[in-house]
Amino acid sequence: MRLVLLGPPGAGKGTQAQILVNTYSIPQLSTGDMLRAAIAAKTPLGLEAKAIVDRGDLVSDDIVSGIISDRMDQPDCKNGFILDGFPRTIAQAEALDGMLTSKGLTLDAVVEIKANPDVLVERIINRAKESGGARADDNEEVLRKRLDVYTQQTAPLVSYYADTGLLKSVDGMASVDEVTASIKAAIE
């Protein structure tokens, strides 16, 4: 199973990805997690990405596309994967199409987790409090920037994938279990 999870910051992509990892025994490929790991380890990529991620902007399409393409070649991806946070721009979606074609793979579904922006701000501010500020970009100002970036650069992917017939939309405002059930119903 090869899935893409699409949705604004705080919609629950990471939470649902974790659940689907266990259900389908395929890994979650989160560009956000990979970038945070690179930043924490102070790798050359991390040093380059830190300021961009901290202000809520997007890292370059070429960098994230390269990381994802390499990650897909790891043995644990042989039965599929869940893309979380990639693609985030039309250019990344096109890069994804190209890398899948060259690897002889196809996507099974793109799941859009729909959410109300007002609730997202609240959810993320709470997440920041609960995690003791673990993410430098989980503060109100940067979050509003991330929501703007989503609307401008990522939301166009909804119609991109609707046109391919792969898009499934679920209501992300329901409980975690209900959202999981809708995703499973949509993809099975």
Ligand code: ADP
């Ligand atoms: P969220 O979905 O909560 O905004 P992520 O963990 O997916 O958070 O991403 C955090 C940050 O990492 C983004 O704001 C961006 O700076 C960077 N990032 C993650 N994925 C991508 C991507 N596909 N393209 C460019 N930048 C990315």
